[in-house]
Amino acid sequence: MTGFSFSLSATDGKARTGAITTLRGTIRTPAFMPVGTAATVKAMLPESVAATGADILLGNTYHLMLRPGAERVDRLGGLHEFMNWSKPILTDSGGFQVMSLAGLRKLTEEGVAFKSHIDGSRHMLTPERSMEIQRLLGSDIVMCFDECPALPAEEKAVAESMRLSMRWAQRSRDAFGDRPGHALFGIQQGGVTRDLRAESAEALQEIGFDGYAVGGLAVGEGQEIMFDVLDFAPDMLPVDKPRYLMGVGKPDDIVGAVKRGIDMMDCVLPSRSGRTGQVFTRRGVVNIKNARHADDPRPLDEGCSCPACRGYSRAYLHHVFRAQEMISGMLLTWHNLQYYQDLMAGMREAIAAGTFCDWENQFHADRALGDIEPV
Numbered sequence: 001m002t003g004f005s006f007s008l009s010a011t012d013g014k015a016r017t018g019a020i021t022t023l024r025g026t027i028r029t030p031a032f033m034p035v036g037t038a039a040t041v042k043a044m045l046p047e048s049v050a051a052t053g054a055d056i057l058l059g060n061t062y063h064l065m066l067r068p069g070a071e072r073v074d075r076l077g078g079l080h081e082f083m084n085w086s087k088p089i090l091t092d093s094g095g096f097q098v099m100s101l102a103g104l105r106k107l108t109e110e111g112v113a114f115k116s117h118i119d120g121s122r123h124m125l126t127p128e129r130s131m132e133i134q135r136l137l138g139s140d141i142v143m144c145f146d147e148c149p150a151l152p153a154e155e156k157a158v159a160e161s162m163r164l165s166m167r168w169a170q171r172s173r174d175a176f177g178d179r180p181g182h183a184l185f186g187i188q189q190g191g192v193t194r195d196l197r198a199e200s201a202e203a204l205q206e207i208g209f210d211g212y213a214v215g216g217l218a219v220g221e222g223q224e225i226m227f228d229v230l231d232f233a234p235d236m237l238p239v240d241k242p243r244y245l246m247g248v249g250k251p252d253d254i255v256g257a258v259k260r261g262i263d264m265m266d267c268v269l270p271s272r273s274g275r276t277g278q279v280f281t282r283r284g285v286v287n288i289k290n291a292r293h294a295d296d297p298r299p300l301d302e303g304c305s306c307p308a309c310r311g312y313s314r315a316y317l318h319h320v321f322r323a324q325e326m327i328s329g330m331l332l333t334w335h336n337l338q339y340y341q342d343l344m345a346g347m348r349e350a351i352a353a354g355t356f357c358d359w360e361n362q363f364h365a366d367r368a369l370g371d372i373e374p375v
């Protein structure tokens with residue numbers, strides 16, 4: 001396929017680094033994708049998101065189809081133009097959020113009928129409609145429409161759900177057609193069961209995709225079980241295609257996933273936490289609302305280059321959070337996204353240098369120290 005390619009430049013153990021090339025720019029992997037749910041990464045200008053080092057954003061089909069509507073975005077020039085972001089965009093299929101957010105929904109072989117959580121209006125998402133919406137949005141990386149059961153679930157239910165998703169994957173592939181410069185990713189399902197994961201991976205490769213996601217994780221199973229699955233699931237996917245772990249996660253989830261061969265991730269955590277006063281630093285999580293920061297003239301993180309750390313004290317960030325000033329969410333979100341992008345850059349460098357194991361040990365050692373001593 002022209003206009004989309006993936007190349008690995010180094011591996012260290014199972015960890016990989018490389019680049020995805022698209023018509024809208026290069027995505028350095030492993031990559032973290034900030035989430036721009038409603039055509040905005042909340043509290044951030046698009047140029048600020050780019051300044052943190054993000055090469056790609058994620059947009060949510062479910063939210064955008066309901067408001068402002070995919071046809072409207074298309075008339076206004078597509079999602080890139082609409083939200084003023086010129087780099088690549090990956091859109092999810094809407095399947096996961098229909099199941100988690102929509103009211104009254106009905107799942108059939110055809111697709112999912114549901115009521116909007118915003119105004120109760122009735123909608124139908126099918127593989128064909130999901131492909132159409134993602135095309136109207138102008139997404140660079142399109143995800144197959146799938147169904148994802150919450151864990152824990154009975155193995156029989158997981159198997160039936162996975163096989164439905166594989167039939168939908170074929171329908172997604174057929175509906176996507178041939179769109180040079182745009183990629184379609186398949187999604188492996190099968191819960192925590194090795195045989196089901198293998199069956200799913202085989203079914204997807206028979207259809208053929210430009211990249212493969214490990215789906216159905218980070219849905220309540222916990223890190224230990226997730227890592228157990230990641231010990232075998234990515235190995236079932238083609239070596240020469242990008243592997244995307246959907247909806248992950250906390251910094252240590254991300255490091256553990258990269259260690260197990262994952263190339264792409266997304267999560268609302270850094271941006272959402274920025275609005276609730278939870279800050280990610282090299283030395284673990286800091287709650288800026290705690291009184292211990294009220295007189296602290298030091299930055300959040302000495303080693304961080306973001307505007308929140310360069311220009312403001314913990315005391316100021318504590319004050320604006322407590323006063324519910326808008327700049328609080330802006331600065332803390334920027335810092336968190338910077339932390340995540342620095343984390344990815346650190347891993348890319350370490351993999352390239354063949355020192356990922358040392359890097360990982362240092363990552364855990366720094367976090368074990370806990371936050372700096374109070375003033």
Ligand SMILES: [Zn+2]
Nearest residue numbers: 304306309335
């Ligand atoms: Zn910072």
